[in-house]
Amino acid sequence: MRIGIVNPYSWDVPGGVGFHIRDLALKLRSRGHDVRVLSPSSSSGLPEWVTSAGSSVSVPFNGSVANISINPAAFARTRRWLADGDFDVVHVHEPVVPSVSMAATILSGAPLVATFHAALTRSLSRSIASAPMRPYMERIAVRIAVSSEARRTLIEHHGGDAVIIPNGVDTASFRGAEPIEPWRARDGAPVVVFLGRLDEPRKGLPVFADAIPRVLEAIPGARFLIAGRGEAEAIRSGLARFGDSVQFLGGISDPEKESLLAGASAYVAPQTGGESF
Template sequence: MSDRGPLKILQVSDAYYPFPGGVSEHMHYLSVNLRKRGHRVTILTADYGDRGAEEDRDVVRIGRVRILPPLKAFNMTQLTVTFEPGLHLKVRDFLRRNEFDVIHTHGPLAPNLPHLALHYSRSANVATFHTAFVGFNWHRIGKFFFSGDSRKIDCFIGVSEVALDVLRGHYRGAMRVVPNGIDTGRFSPSVEPEPDVLRLPGIKILYVGRMEPRKGFPYLLRAFELLSSRYDLQLLAVGSGVEEKRYREMVPGPLRGRVHFLGFVPPEWLPRIYRSADIFTSPAVGGETFGIVLLEAMASALPVVASDIPGYRAVLAEGEEGLFADVADSAHYASRLEVLIKNMEMRKRMGEAGRRKALRYSWEEIAAEVEKIYLEILEQR
């Protein structure tokens, strides 16, 4: 806890559980670890209908969410948007009834909950930007419509230099890099593998991500097809999404017994899947500012083959924890996977190096850094 005593903190995002993804994970673990540091944290998010078996008592849900299909303007990813008549009044009234020292918005310039919270905020304001919109100038549009509210942000946080590079072209103000964190206890070499997966023969290659265009899964299928005639391999695909049916249909007949679509995997099961694999790969084609799934694999002591994009270079070092590939070139992608398929000792060495690096991204460290930012901006107000 800080010398000021416990802070009252509001975390705001349309994306939160049960919606899967990096922002949901980030909000959850940051909030948990800020509470461990003695602060009072409330999460403001949308209503997804099915909230799951358990709901955090400090989660407030306003408005029903709509999940839009992948759009080029938004990195070909699914977008969560909150709609409801009178939504702005409900957010305004909530903030009038509740006082916070800090309001921390995630993606604050979209016209929904984060932006409304910023608009009506009377508190210190921190904003985390998780995505770099490449090829579409969303920040220019956001700045045009919401320039007055963006000036209320006391500190802009990017999860990597890639994210900050985009922000610097559009906004002025204090900017800091605070990376995503990883629960190194949950994702760990000490986790027991999943027996049903472990029993599969051969070397197991793991993919974890939504089934949507920017994640590049078809590139992995093509590389896997090139390798499968020469090696005893299994491909494990974790994740669901709008393209899942089409991707299943893309699998050639002879490979259908070796490509396993596991769909959405409950959070408590996911670490066991990582520990059951031999190689992790992510062929995302862009728009990634930080490789959360890479960190999960590294924390689990898995070697990584990843697409050569700036957001992944913020996490992975070539030849240390894994290898980069030109995933659009099927032969090159396959050759990078083949290096690890053929070399058990390299897989072990890279997995151990990945685990060491992942320990530097513990949520305890990330929460301490965010707390420091909160205290600095409160001191300046």
Template sequence: MRPLRIALFAPYDLARAGGVTTHIRAQARALRQLGHTVRIFGPASAPLDEGETALSRSVTVSFGGTESGLGLDPRSRSRVATLFKSEPFDIVHVHEPLVPLLPWFALRYAPSRIVATFHVHREHGHRWYPAVRPWLQSLIRRVDVRIAVSEAARRTVAAHFPGDYEIVPNAIDVDAFRAPRRRPPAIVAGTPHVLYVGRLEPRKGVDHVIRAMIDVQRDLPQARLIVVGDGPEREALVALARTTGAQVDFAGRVDDEELPAYVQASDVVCSPATGGESFGIVLLEAMACEKPIVASRIEGYETLVGDADCGTLVPAGDAHAIGAALVSLLGDGNLRRTFGAHGLQAARAYDWPVIARRLDAIYQRLLPE
């Protein structure tokens, strides 16, 4: 294996928590463990760690039910061009290359072999794709290998930019989620706990699982919902829990080191998103911890949960169906253990060392002998 210099370009604010950003940092760690030199570039709203460089200020925009910090500073064009003139890279790997503007500049100026990963899944893509498609197509043609994290993501992008795509899924560090952790104070032993992990924004459907807890508490009065994450819906969700009487603890943002403890200490992990999910890292994290899942029957979740037989799928947005599924799992330890065992077995195929070797094979084949 030839050691490589790899540049990873992030589309979203590196100083803010998010699934794609977490994925990129984990990818960098896994590739470094294979002996590669990896640097991360992206927009940022605060100072970054060593090995990460901000090339654009972050501008917060809202689309698809999500608030994101994007690299919309036009001055980043010259910064990217200067970077590639001054530093040699064997591979430039751009994540979400259709997100403006920084990824576009990376595609435009990269003199190296280019790999691009598409994470997004939307039933109709972005509404602005058609307006800029001819120009974006000229950039996408510069990509040597196109990767989609799931079949759902592939279909979304291929509908607008036809071509060949390889499916390389998201990954997690299975060992990190398997290592024993101290139980968080918010999760009391012997009390049934449902866990939600993610942004607090409309498309994530957290309001539905809060309403579902009313049904759960009729059968299991001590059951509690733990919400890990933050976002623009926090105040509204806190108010909803208060007015409905649902027993909900809002833990706020939890760093990567703390998160496995919350997953391990929970009884069921619930992902009630109503759409816009291409894969579902939280599902993999639950599977690695042998926790059963209740998730919406949406394309980004259905394949993973259904194929692994590691949980129950319910209609998106149906609080009563979510509640019934939670009651069933919380009341059946054998079923929880069965789903958990299936989940762990499936999760091992998504371990970062496995996925990093797949990425390395792609990189190596792009380079001259």
């Protein structure tokens, strides 16, 4: 099959939806399908199966920052990509996000599959987009929600329903990962890992940091490794008194993430909201 997949968010900025799309495309390609992805990007080093819809702008959204393309040029590129692709099916992610996924939902003549990722309570942007997008949403043949929270958000904001298919995870590289020696648990002292954007409150770094003194009181030898992009200077300063028990690793590569988790005693994901999984 010729399959087109549309990513509303910039390929250049690491994020869950982008990783989901990348892994899905690679898996489908490995099964013999001709898969093409359209995504905002300013990179000159994209895989040959990814087409840039142009640069993106950063927009605050749902406790994070969405990097999306909202301009006439991106709309025109979407039209051209659809025409050139002659797809058997087009799979759009977040079709009501005002980016190339919305454009593809409006413009595509191929059967549409849509995946909904977001978990929201109230959203002015969703409310505004809901009515004008309703006729196009009705053209979607299959709706997928990645969780019960994503399904609830779809139903409450846009009506209709969706089948729940959780985010897939390719575990092969994690199973074969070797711990990096300075990061591994040793001498019976546990290593506790936080992995996420440090400057995004919903990822829960303050919750993780607040627990560190209590854990160290109970387990004096415990170590805490904090990996992710962002500064979080106030939290860094507050944890400095614990010395080598707390280490900030900064942004790390995918292979480093795999090695970090391979050597950890526990991975803590204290998200406080706005996540759909």
